[in-house]
Amino acid sequence: MHQRFTAEQLATGSILIALAVMGLKAAAWMMTGSVALLSDALESLVNIGGAVMAWFAVRYAQRPPDAGHPYGHHKAEYFSAVAEGIMIVIAALLILNEAIGALNRPSVADWGYAGLLVNAAAMAVNLIWARVLLRAGGRLSSPALSAGGRHLMSDVWTSAGVLAGLVLALSSGWAILDPLLALLVAVNILREGWLVIAASVNGLMDTAAPESERVRVEEIIHRSAAGAMQVHGLKTRRAGRALFVEFHMVVDGAMSVRAAHDICDRVEAALREAFANAEPVIHVEPEHKLEPAGIKPR
Incomplete structure (x- = not known):
């Protein structure tokens, strides 16, 4: 179905999906108080900002050439992807701050599996949409959509690791796993942010076609x-x-x-x-x- 969507429609869909996923992850965090789930929710907050920037960039990139831009406006999407990468790095730093603070006060006393199930639903939505964006980004040669898809796939793997770790923490009582998982999430997000920025900067530097x-x-x-x-x-x-x-x-x-x-x-x-x-x-x-x-x- 995604093959019939335009880049602008996909960018609009990314905003709606990001809002829905953010709501689910925020609910999961409030149900558990887990700093690892908070870190996962913060990454989704970045997804919303990235989706909005991608929407504007995709619309601007579609403008025809003019006197001031005789080669077109195609590179606008690279700027969007760079900005999203910077936002990812900022989110990682915020998560590091939360995780380091939580190392001194780990607690799983009030947790339940309901919050984890809500977070798992958010992960499933992200997985489906990430695959849509990655395929469409390649088909449309859209750096903004591809960057969004890569970021969402990173989010999916992060959520999967967090959920597995928190299930282990619940079953074993090892509360320290919660902030440790948040630290791992932050490192993974930093890595993804760097990859998004590097790929986009290469595009701005007029690298050869694949x-x-x-x-x-x-x-x-x-x-x-x-x-x-x-x-x-x-x-x-x-x-x-x-x-x-x-x-x-x-x-x-x-x-x-x-x-x-x-x-x-x-x-x-x-x-x-x-x-x-x-x-x-x-x-x-x-x-x-x-x-x-x-x-x-x-």
């Missing part, structure tokens, strides 16, 4: 640039959903401009058919610009 996409681009050029002598200097970069492709195409110097332009049109059409948001730029050169190595069209 290897699988570069191989596919080369194959498309190889079969669609018939009539050209060589293609070299291939460069790619991802900017959100946009794939920028730039290369030099060598043709016979006696070839007419119209014939060379027809080849360019054919290559561009093939690239845009394979990549919905491809932005190819082709520089045509005469035969004396041949390089020792390059792509030789069929």
Whole structure:
């Protein structure tokens, strides 16, 4: 079903899901007083902020190019993902503060399994939505949706570990497990925050498209640039959903401009058919610009 959703609809859904999960986790914490469940709820609070930022970023990134942004607004999603990563780190620091304080006052006297079941329901909702976001983020090449999906999956694993530990604490009476689990949650969240920030900063630095996409681009050029002598200097970069492709195409110097332009049109059409948001730029050169190595069209 998620394949019919647009990025904006998914971002809106993320806000609603985050609010629902936050409510469930807050209820679980109030039912138990567990600092580990409090830490889990605090992470969901970050999810709400991240979902709101992703919603704004996805809408802004869809704006068409204008005079001030001739290459489009695609990178707005990377800024959203960086901001979410920073929020994740802040949440981890807050959890560390709570956990360290609770080490001196561990208690499980008033706990019951009802609160844990509520938290488990929240975890199940997060798992389902995380899988939706990860698949849609890849399909739509959306950094904001992918970052949200990775964060939710981290939240799921955190919740699973917390629940397992708290069940052990209830059955064994080892109250110290509660703040210790909160410390582990904080470390895991710090790690996830770093990964989200690092991945997004790479996008802002104009890193090349993934290897699988570069191989596919080369194959498309190889079969669609018939009539050209060589293609070299291939460069790619991802900017959100946009794939920028730039290369030099060598043709016979006696070839007419119209014939060379027809080849360019054919290559561009093939690239845009394979990549919905491809932005190819082709520089045509005469035969004396041949390089020792390059792509030789069929």
